[in-house]
Amino acid sequence: MGVVQGDQMVLNIGPQHPSTHGVLRLQVRTDGEIVSEIKPYIGYLHRCFEKHSENVTYEQVIPFTDRCDYVASMNNNFGYVVTMEELMEIKVPDRVEYIRVIMAELNRIASHLLALGTYGLDVGAFTPFLYMFRDRERILDIFELTCGARLLYNYMWVGGVSHDLPKDFERICIGFLDYFEPKIKEYNDLLTHNKIFLERTADVGVLPPDVAINFGVSGPNLRGSGVNWDVRKDEPYSIYDRFEFEIPLGEGEFGTVGDSFDRYWVRVCEMKESIKIIRQAIKDLPDGDVFQTIPKKIRPPKGSIYRRTESPRGDLGYYIISDGSPIPYRVKMRSPAFTALSSLGEIAEGWMLSDVIAILGSLDIVLGEIDR
Amino acid sequence: MTSTEIKETLDRQFPGSVIENIDLAENQLELKPDQWLEIATFLKNEPGLSFDQLECVTGIDTGEEGPLQSRYNFHSMEHRHKIEVVISLDRNNPKVASIEQVWRVGDWFERETYDMFGIIYEGHRDLRRILCPEDWEGWPLRKDYEPQETYHGIVVPKIKEEEWE
Amino acid sequence: MGVLEHKFQDNVVVASMDKLIGWARSTSPWFFQFGLACCAIEMMATAASRHDLMRIGMIPRSSPRQADVMIVAGTVTMKMALRVKKLYEQMADPKYVISMGSCATSGGPYWQHGYHVLKGVDIVVHVDVYVPGCPPRPEALIEGLLKLQEKIQAERPLTRKSV
Numbered sequence: 001m002g003v004v005q006g007d008q009m010v011l012n013i014g015p016q017h018p019s020t021h022g023v024l025r026l027q028v029r030t031d032g033e034i035v036s037e038i039k040p041y042i043g044y045l046h047r048c049f050e051k052h053s054e055n056v057t058y059e060q061v062i063p064f065t066d067r068c069d070y071v072a073s074m075n076n077n078f079g080y081v082v083t084m085e086e087l088m089e090i091k092v093p094d095r096v097e098y099i100r101v102i103m104a105e106l107n108r109i110a111s112h113l114l115a116l117g118t119y120g121l122d123v124g125a126f127t128p129f130l131y132m133f134r135d136r137e138r139i140l141d142i143f144e145l146t147c148g149a150r151l152l153y154n155y156m157w158v159g160g161v162s163h164d165l166p167k168d169f170e171r172i173c174i175g176f177l178d179y180f181e182p183k184i185k186e187y188n189d190l191l192t193h194n195k196i197f198l199e200r201t202a203d204v205g206v207l208p209p210d211v212a213i214n215f216g217v218s219g220p221n222l223r224g225s226g227v228n229w230d231v232r233k234d235e236p237y238s239i240y241d242r243f244e245f246e247i248p249l250g251e252g253e254f255g256t257v258g259d260s261f262d263r264y265w266v267r268v269c270e271m272k273e274s275i276k277i278i279r280q281a282i283k284d285l286p287d288g289d290v291f292q293t294i295p296k297k298i299r300p301p302k303g304s305i306y307r308r309t310e311s312p313r314g315d316l317g318y319y320i321i322s323d324g325s326p327i328p329y330r331v332k333m334r335s336p337a338f339t340a341l342s343s344l345g346e347i348a349e350g351w352m353l354s355d356v357i358a359i360l361g362s363l364d365i366v367l368g369e370i371d372r
Numbered sequence: 373m374t375s376t377e378i379k380e381t382l383d384r385q386f387p388g389s390v391i392e393n394i395d396l397a398e399n400q401l402e403l404k405p406d407q408w409l410e411i412a413t414f415l416k417n418e419p420g421l422s423f424d425q426l427e428c429v430t431g432i433d434t435g436e437e438g439p440l441q442s443r444y445n446f447h448s449m450e451h452r453h454k455i456e457v458v459i460s461l462d463r464n465n466p467k468v469a470s471i472e473q474v475w476r477v478g479d480w481f482e483r484e485t486y487d488m489f490g491i492i493y494e495g496h497r498d499l500r501r502i503l504c505p506e507d508w509e510g511w512p513l514r515k516d517y518e519p520q521e522t523y524h525g526i527v528v529p530k531i532k533e534e535e536w537e
Numbered sequence: 538m539g540v541l542e543h544k545f546q547d548n549v550v551v552a553s554m555d556k557l558i559g560w561a562r563s564t565s566p567w568f569f570q571f572g573l574a575c576c577a578i579e580m581m582a583t584a585a586s587r588h589d590l591m592r593i594g595m596i597p598r599s600s601p602r603q604a605d606v607m608i609v610a611g612t613v614t615m616k617m618a619l620r621v622k623k624l625y626e627q628m629a630d631p632k633y634v635i636s637m638g639s640c641a642t643s644g645g646p647y648w649q650h651g652y653h654v655l656k657g658v659d660i661v662v663h664v665d666v667y668v669p670g671c672p673p674r675p676e677a678l679i680e681g682l683l684k685l686q687e688k689i690q691a692e693r694p695l696t697r698k699s700v
């Protein structure tokens with residue numbers, strides 16, 4: 001009788017696979033079910049965003065930024081226009097600032113709904129996906145009412161916004177928030193306190209806080225590990241310092257601090273905080289003209305700037321270099337999902353294959369932003 | 373700490389490495405590429421600086437016959453201060469030390485800059501293309517880039533210069 | 538079938554073999570979810586609660602062997618083009634392709650300076666229906682699917698084609 005000889009198998013997950021985060025290829029080396037090494041391969045959606053932005057004018061870059069992180073395009077636009085307005089030292093009227101915050105927070109809720117719905121789909125729960133998409137459609141209705149598009153808006157321009165709010169916007173928006181707030185309790189009953197979901201996500205894929213900072217992880221992934229860092233509070237931009245909201249942190253309620261459940265739970269709590277911000281913004285919305293500070297031709301002064309804003313995935317940064325002409329010299333987008341995915345190789349080793357899918361879902365990546 | 377104090381601290385510890393450049397803004401400083409790995413480790417570990425977050429690595433092509441630049445943005449969670457480091461490299465032989473062992477996020481950032489500009493990071497454990505396919509030719513984001521003719525039998529279209537009427 | 542209603546008793550249908558095969562193939566095509574980019578989110582929204590794709594018989598399948606229709610939703614890049622061709626060849630006959638969105642039709646907004654973007658998926662696979670839009674609304678995708686059903690019903694699989 002000899003000894004059973006084991007060997008490691010190299011398995012390929014992707015680039016087309018039903019865990020719908022996009023075209024990602026994972027090369028996985030497994031010993032039975034236990035994974036010993038993961039290497040992510042990206043670049044299957046590289047659409048040359050940075051090359052395009054060196055050949056079109058500053059206004060024409062905005063639709064391209066939409067398409068990078070296609071789930072939260074208002075926040076992408078927001079980051080770009082905040083960076084440009086800092087470079088050109090434009091001060092926009094208050095009404096524009098309030099409209100931008102309302103749209104960005106509504107899009108944050110829509111993005112988290114999609115992230116949580118597909119996360120439930122990854123671990124095997126089909127019903128939350130349908131419920132969350134039903135509510136997401138109502139948010140897309142509000143966007144369609146305002147600017148005409150459902151997914152890719154091109155709404156925030158340098159110096160203003162493209163369309164003013166429609167007449168009965170406040171009634172519709174408050175109506176949606178009143179309808180949506182009790183639904184979060186419904187999702188908690190369906191998914192969050194579900195025993196099977198807890199078994200699959202608690203204690204799985206723990207990300208320690210110092211490893212997270214070293215890997216450049218930011219946003220809900222970093223807050224799930226207990227680090228109190230939110231660009232809206234720590235490096236405030238626009239008028240976020242006028243609102244009162246809290247920063248939810250992961251506390252290891254059902255497992256260890258920094259596991260997949262904490263990252264999921266931070267996103268659920270952030271939706272509640274966004275509702276608070278939108279209510280405060282609608283109450284204080286001033287009147288005014290939204291088109292008055294839009295420059296006729298954008299010619300920023302020579303120089304470079306790096307500014308980061310908070311997108312639903314983390315720290316979205318734009319590095320813009322201008323040489324005085326109407327066409328940018330260099331636009332670089334620093335995407336939060338890029339750094340979150342680079343940490344996958346570190347936190348997912350030693351788990352089983354199905355746990356890898358659960359960890360990948362909790363990081364909430366969008367391949368359009370990673371590959372640009 | 374302000375940017376001037378950070379520059380002075382670096383100048384004291386590594387004399388001769390800071391280059392004066394009037395084109396740069398106040399929070400940017402230009403360094404020589406020679407001792408970059410030691411300076412990076414010092415930036416991270418020194419208690420007064422403690423830059424534990426590498427935010428962004430950007431590659432820049434400064435035009436014909438000009439140098440290639442590699443720019444790093446740093447931030448400290450403890451002291452809440454920032455600095456930007458600019459390193460200029462010779463166009464025909466762009467080599468600089470890799471800092472991916474100091475900040476693990478630098479791994480993928482440096483691979484991306486290598487893919488787009490051709491800057492070689494010495495000491496990187498796995499420097500290969502990340503966005504373009506492995507057998508792609510050329511450095512796409514350089515200003516004098518011409519795409520290849522075909523890729524595995526598919527015609528790669530040339531970048532068209534037509535304007536809309 | 539409409540032409541022969543009320544001519545016979547209930548539960549008796551008389552039709553040509555071509556029409557019966559066309560009817561059987563066109564209703565309930567299962568789609569191969571090949572979502573690549575932004576159009577994938579609209580494809581997921583079409584399959585979700587409000588615009589339900591299951592009411593016209595389409596179920597998302599993740600394996601090419603079990604699917605009839607491949608919806609290419611999103612930009613196809615050079616790195617991905619070889620895989621699209623491989624997956625198309627793995628699908629079993631009869632198979633159809635819908636190209637969703639302007640990126641899959643002709644390169645989309647990346648037509649001018651995209652060195653890595655394939656200008657239309659019809660360079661590598663044969664496309665039956667093009668659905669334009671950036672991204673197309675779910676209603677537009679459903680119209681594209683209904684047009685595909687009409688196209689399948691108009692095929693004559695048993696007729697000998699003159700060479």
